[in-house]
Amino acid sequence: MNMGFINDTLRLSMAHFEPGWFYALMAIIVALVACGFTPVVASPVMTEAEHHWVFVRRLLYFGLLILAGWLAITVAAAAGTTSVSFAMAAVGRAFGRWWPGLLGAFVAALMVRLIYHRYGGPFVSRIWRGLRVGQPADELSDMRSELSKEVASDYDPRTFYKAGKVFTGCDENGAPVYLTDSEWYDTHHMVVGATRFGKGKTFQIWADQAVKRGDAVFLIDPKGDKFLPGIIEEAATAAGKRFISLDLANETTPGSYSPFAGGTPLDRRARFFTIMEMDERGTDADHYKALARSMSMELFREGETPKIRTVLQALKAKRDQDEEAGKPLSTVIARLEEWSEYEKLNPKKAGFSVEQSLLNGAVVYVTSSIDNAVLKGATRALIVEILQESKRLQRERETKLSLFIDELRFLVSKPVMDGLATIAGAGVNMSVAFQNLGDLLAPDDTRLDGRSVQQSVTVNSQVKVVFGGTDFETAEYVAEASGTTIKTVRKFEGVETNVAGGEKWAGNRTLGDQEEAVITANRVLSLAQFTGVLLRPRQLAQIVGIAHITFTPKPAAPAPAPEATPAPAPAAAAKPAPAAKPAPAAKPAAPGAPAAKSKAAAAPKPAPAPAPAPAPIVAEASPEPMPPVGAIDDDDDDRPGWAYAADIPASDAPDVVGEPVKPAPRKRKKAKPAASEGGAADAAPSSEAAE
Secondary structure (H helix, E strand, O other), rough: OOOHHHHHHHHHHHHHHHHHHHHHHHHHHHHHHOOOOOOOOOOOOOOOOHHHHHHHHHHHHHHHHHHHHHHHHHHHHHHOOOOHHHHHHHHHHHHHHHHHHHHHHHHHHHHHHHHHHHHHHHHHHHHHHHHHOHHHHHOOOHHHHHOOOOOOOOOOOHHHOOOEEEEEEOOOOOOOOEEHHHHHHHHEEEEEOOOOOOHHHHHHHHHHHHHHHEEEEEEOOOOOOOOOOHHHHHHHHHOOOOEEEOOOOOOOOOOOOOOOOOOOHHHHHHHHHHHHOOOOOOOOOOOHHHHHHHHHHHHHHOOOOEEEEEEEEHHHHHHHHOOOOOOHHHHHHHHHHHHHOOOOHOOOOOOOOOOHHHHHHOOEEOOOOOOOOOHHHHHHHHHHHHHHHHHHOOOOOOOOOOEOOOOOOHHHHHHHHHHHHHHHHHOOEEEEOOOOOOHOOOOOOOOHHHHHHHHHHHHHEEEEEEEEEOOOOHHHHHHHHHHHHEEEEEEEEEEHHHHHHHHOEEEEEEEEEEEEEEOOOOHHHHOOOOOEEEEEOEEEEEEEEOOOOOOOOOOOOOOOOOOOOOOOOOOOOOOOOOOOOOOOOOOOOOOOOOHHHOOOOOOOOEEEOOOOOOOOOOOOOOOOOOOOOOEOOOOOOOOOOOOOOOOOOOOOOOOOOOOOOOOOOOOOOOOOOOOOOOOOOOOOOHHHHHH
C-alpha cells in the first residue's frame, strides 16, 4: 500500500478528530436513542415500517464501528509521533472536554423520545386515524349529539293544509307530515307532553282542520287556553258553523248545563249512576248502592225532568218517608246538595243541549276546572252525554264528530274508556291529551284501575304524538313503540400502549350489527320545546315540529261615550219660544194618483216616519242567521248581549251557549197622521219590524 496515502489518512484523522469525531458520535447517540436500540434483527411478523427501522439501526451501529476505527487510527498516529501514553492522554483530555456534550445529547435525545412516545405518538395516531378511509359504520345514540338536533317550529301551519289529509307538523327536513283520512277518522289519537311543550298547539292545528272539514267539534279544555277558542271560533265563522263557548267555572259568564237532563231516560239514568258513583264495584257497598239505584229509578222515567234540584227534593222526600230505608240515599243526597249550590249546573230551563249541537254540527268549546270536584264531575257527565248522544244520533247526524279532551287524567271515567274502544264506529274520533303515562296510572277517579286505564288509552289511541319534557318511563315507552332497526357499528378497535405510557390506535377494528330503537329514549328526552315524536300504524316513527297558528284576538268594541247634558239657562235670560212657521202648501198629486181623503180641499201633510229603533246588541252577528241549536235560555236577566256564540241573532235564537240575554221587547209605535185633516199616512217600517 502506498505509504503516502496512509500518512495522509493519519494526518486527516488527527486534524479532524476534535470536534468532528465527537459531533459524529453525538449524532449517532441521538439517532439511536430516538429510534431505539433494538431490534436489529428482522422477523416475519414485523410491519414494513418496522423493517425500515431495523435497517436504520444497523446503519447507526455500523457508524459506531467506523468511529471506533477512527479513534484507533488517531491514537496510533499520535503514538507514532510521540508515545502511546502521550497519545492516550491527549485523547483522554479531549473526552474530558466533550463528555458533558455527549451526556447532554444522550439525555436530550432520551427526553425527546419520551415526550414523543407519550404525547406526540398518540396525537399523530389520532390524526392519522381521522384521515383513515374506513368502511361505513352507523353511530349509536349519544345524548351529547342528540341535544344539538333541532326541528323547525316557526312556520304557519295553515299554509300546509291539504284536502283529504290532516297536517300534523313538519319533519326534521322541514317537509310537512300528514295523517290520512282513515288514520284520523278510524282511530283515536293521544298527545303526551309537559306543560307548554306543544299539546295545546297540536289541538289548535287538529281542531282548526276538523272545523274546516265540516266536522262537529267538541273541545273539552278544563284549564282553558288563551288562543284556542278564538282560533276555532274564527274557523267556525268562516265555515258557517255555530260556535258555542261554555264556561262551567265562571259564574259571571252566560251559559249553563244540566248534567242529567239530556238524552234518553236510560242514558240519563246511567249517567247519573256513573257520576254519583252508584254503580257496582265488587265491594261490600254494592248492596247499598243497588238499593239507592232502585229508589232513584222512577226519577228518570219518560216525561220526567231530572234536574239536580228536582232529583234532590225527590230523594229527600223518599228519605223522610222512611229514614231507615232511605239510609242508602244519604251519600247521593249529600253530593246532590253540593251540586245544587252551583247555578251553572242548575239552569232555570234546559241549558246547553248536546243533542242539538250534534245535529247542527256545532263547534263547542268547554272549560271547567281541575281543582273543583263538582265541576270535574259535571265535565265527566258532559263527556259521557256526548258519547251517549253521538251513538244514539249517529243516523240523524250529518257530520262526523271530532272530540278533544285535554287533561285526561282528571276527566277519565269508565264510559270514556269504553268509548275509546267502541265509539269510532259511530263516526266519532277522540283526541286525548295528558302529561305523561304515569298520569294514567293514578287517575282522578280512584275507582278506576290505573294500569287498565293506561292500557286502554295507549292501545286504542293508534296515533300518538309525544313531546319532550316527559319522564324516562314515557321515553322508554316511545323507544319500544317506535320499533327497532339494525345498525352496523364499531364493535372493537384496539389500542397499543408503549413504554412511555402513550396509547396509539391499533391498525385493526371489528364491525358488527346491533339492534337499536328507531327513536331512542335519549332522543325523546332531548326533544326541544314544540318538538315531538309521531307514532302511527304501519309507518316509521318520525320527529315532527309543531308551530302555533297565527291569530290576533279581536279588540273589544269601545263603550259609547256618554252624552253631555247642557246646563239649564237662567230664567231671566230665557227667550220666548219662536212662533210656529206655517206649514208649506202641499204639492199637487201626480197624474193618476188617487186623491187623499181629507175634510179640507188641500192634501194633508204626511206624517214623518219615526226614527228606526236601535238593533239589539249582538257580538259579531253572522250575516246569515242559522237555525237555533244548543242550550235553551235559562236566565231572565237583562245583561247586554253575549260574545260567545258569534253567529246567533239575539233577536230570534235561543241560547246555544247557556244563558243569553233576551233583547228587551220594544213596542212598535204606530205613525201618527199629520195635523191636517185626512187619513193617516203609511209610515215607513221601523228597524225592529224589519227584524
